[in-house]
Structures are given as C-alpha cells and as structure tokens.
Amino acid sequence: MTPRSAFLLGMRALLPMLLGVAPFGVIYGVVALQSGIPPLAAFLMSSLVFAGSAQFLLAQLVGAGAPALLSIGAVGLINLRHALYSASVAPMLHALPRRWKLLLAYLLTDEAYAAAIPHLLADPKSPTAHWLLFGAGFALWAGWQLSTLVGVLLGAQLPADLGLDFALPLTFIAIVVPLIDSRAKFVAALAAGAAAVLLASLPYKTGLFAAALAGLAAGAFLQRVEKR
C-alpha cells in the first residue's frame, strides 16, 4: 500500500463515525458557550485538549467554578483509557521517527483507534501503517474542529436531535464483532460489556477503564486455561 492509499483508507474507515461525532461537536460548542466560556476559548479547547467527553466535562466544571486542580484530575481520569490504545499500537509504531510518534499520539482518540485497528491487525508489519492511523486521526480531528466551530458560531441554538449519534455505537459494532474470532475474545467482550454497564455510574468514566481491564483479564485468563 502506498502512503497515499493508506491515508485514504484510514480516512474512509473513520468517515461513518463523523455522522455521530459531528452533532456531538456542535453540542459541545453550544454547551461550552452556555457555561460562560468565550467563543475563541471554546473553539481552541478542541485543538488544545482534543478529547470529546473530556471537553464536555471541562466546560461544565469551568462553568460551575470548580477548582483548576479538580478539572485537571477529572480530564486525566476520563482519558485514562487512551493509555490502553497507546499500549496496543506502540509495537506497530516502534520504528517511526519521534515526530511521527508525537503526531499519532496527539491524534489517538477512541474513534481513530477503532477505525485503524482492524487494518493494523490485519497487516501489523505494513510499512505504511502510520499513514493509515494518520488518515483516521486527521479525519476525526478535522471533523471535530469543524463541528465545534459550527456549535460555537450557532451559539445558543442546539441542533435538532435526529438520532445520528447512533452512528457511533453502530460503527463500533461493525468494527468489534468481526474481530471476535475466538472463545477467549468473545468472553473478553462479554466481561467488558457487562462490567461497563455495572460500573457506568462511577465518576469521570473511570468505569469504562475498569471495564476494559476486566475484559482484558477475562480474555487472557480463558486463553491460559484453554491452552493447558
């Protein structure tokens, strides 16, 4: 695969998710303004922090006058799960120059990781794997900047709820289900899903991180048992 075709493949894999991300970005812009954040600051948060659910929370905490340290801690907790993506792609990016690693780490969101990972797993030694991840990351980044800008410009008006956000879980389903090719992976999915529902009320989405860990442990455990 050429760098160009890998980049385009990454973009294309992410495209359906923008259907769900765009309304989310618009709503973020509106919520940020309603929290009393100036328009420029609301827009710049999208490139400086670049993390959907963390931005919502940060905007609300700032609006409520929360202490800065609390806001910083909350953003760290909510984004903790990204460390798992970092560990997952690290071996594939090992040989890259540092500027590439910095760029891809900045762009490593739920969506970019999800869009790229089936392709990365299918060909982990591909010399253009980084272009694929870059394509997915850039598509999400551009869509996020644009949609938050629209939200900031719209101001007080929330977009009509068309149910488009359902595109996100549907795309994740389309990505995850074909990856389940063993009993251990099936059990990992069951454990992670059940734990995520049970722990959903934990603050700052820490339940998500804990549920992912539960899935990892369950899958690895079953794999060991089966090998014996």
Place this chain on the structure above:
Amino acid sequence: MNWLPLWLVCGLITFAIRYSFIALEGYYRPPGWFVRWLPFVPIAALTALTVPDLLLVAGKLSVGGDNPRWWAGLIAIAIAARWKNTLLTIAGGFAALGLLNFLR
C-alpha cells in the same frame, strides 16, 4: 477566567496518556501478563465504550420495548457477525431503529 493555561495543562495530560506506551516502547520489558492482555485491548476497550450506549437509558438498565436502541443494536451485531461489512451494519442498524421507532 484564565482559560489558556488550564486548556494547555489538560491538553498536556491528555497527550501524555496517549503518548505513554508509544514513547516507552523499546525502553522497557513488559511483563508477561501485560503481553498476554494486549491482544484483547481492541475488543475489551471498544466493547466497554459501546455497550452502555445500547443498554442504558438515562443511566438505567433497559432491555424492554422502551429501548429500541438495544434491539437495533442486537440486529446490527447479527448483521456484522454474518456479513462483516461496515456500511451494511450501520445501514441495517439505522433501518432497524427507524422501523422500531415507527412501530412504537
């Protein structure tokens, strides 16, 4: 309010989390359990992210007729398992949701 420093610190923390293992790769020897857990990251993390979206309505578990997203999600899972096609899964899921909402 002085927002720029706060945004910068929050951005740096987010970036540090995403860069963590990418930066460390090659500088440490991961323990065996870590290496065995790693192949399950895509499935475990993305499932944890998705399932609450399907099963929770306003924070409460709901698998009845008042939660069409759950049933449409199940149909999407079946389509994804059978045909392994992204666009078909998304289209099928939206079609199922539209139909269920219409019948309700």
